[in-house]
Amino acid sequence: MNISKDTELENCAAQKLGLKRGVVKIAPFCDVWKQYFEEEKELLYKLLGTDAVDIQHIGSTAVPGLSAKPIIDIMVGVKALNDGLKHVETLEKQGYEFRGEAGIPGRLFFAKGSPEFRTHHLHMVEYKSDFWINHLLFRDYLIQHSDTAKEYERVKMGLAQKYEFDREAYTEGKSEFIQEVLRRARTEKKTYFFPLNLDMYCATDDDGRSFGRQSSC
Numbered sequence: 001m002n003i004s005k006d007t008e009l010e011n012c013a014a015q016k017l018g019l020k021r022g023v024v025k026i027a028p029f030c031d032v033w034k035q036y037f038e039e040e041k042e043l044l045y046k047l048l049g050t051d052a053v054d055i056q057h058i059g060s061t062a063v064p065g066l067s068a069k070p071i072i073d074i075m076v077g078v079k080a081l082n083d084g085l086k087h088v089e090t091l092e093k094q095g096y097e098f099r100g101e102a103g104i105p106g107r108l109f110f111a112k113g114s115p116e117f118r119t120h121h122l123h124m125v126e127y128k129s130d131f132w133i134n135h136l137l138f139r140d141y142l143i144q145h146s147d148t149a150k151e152y153e154r155v156k157m158g159l160a161q162k163y164e165f166d167r168e169a170y171t172e173g174k175s176e177f178i179q180e181v182l183r184r185a186r187t188e189k190k191t192y193f194f195p196l197n198l199d200m201y202c203a204t205d206d207d208g209r210s211f212g213r214q215s216s217c
Contacts, residue, residue, distance in 0.1 A: 024164050028067050079127060081106070
């Protein structure tokens, strides 16, 4: 029996985007996540104008076939953080709560949704900064290496079962795997000839706070 695209989207949408604070829940991949990102991307370009150099879908919901927490991670590249700061009030009017750097220097973090039920995480950083490059390296490596993506999924599922109500421990538990993937991606991607801080990739909790060693953030 073939399932229509519309039915597939309806089934995915029924899972409901967002996650209760502090809870770790991994949902099967849904194509509708890309649609949610595209809708938000269009809105953000309207709100930020030319200050948004580029907007990317990052995190596990950006990797086809990969199970993930049902929260859309969005990365906005700006020429300078001051270009982002002047839009804080505008973003807050659209439901984004500004959380400052949230423990990661060089990033402005916003969370959308109610304080107890986040649906989107927005990371605003300088375009082509280490944070920018590493998140794209990680995402693209998983997209191009399905075996690694499946391995990452197994890691996340195991941690989610172990730390269902401990988002901090879940997030910290992924750190070693993420850093290893970044090392592989950096070795494979030989187009970056400048020194790159591989530690500038941070898994975060509901409010964007980073965990683990300070150097990993």
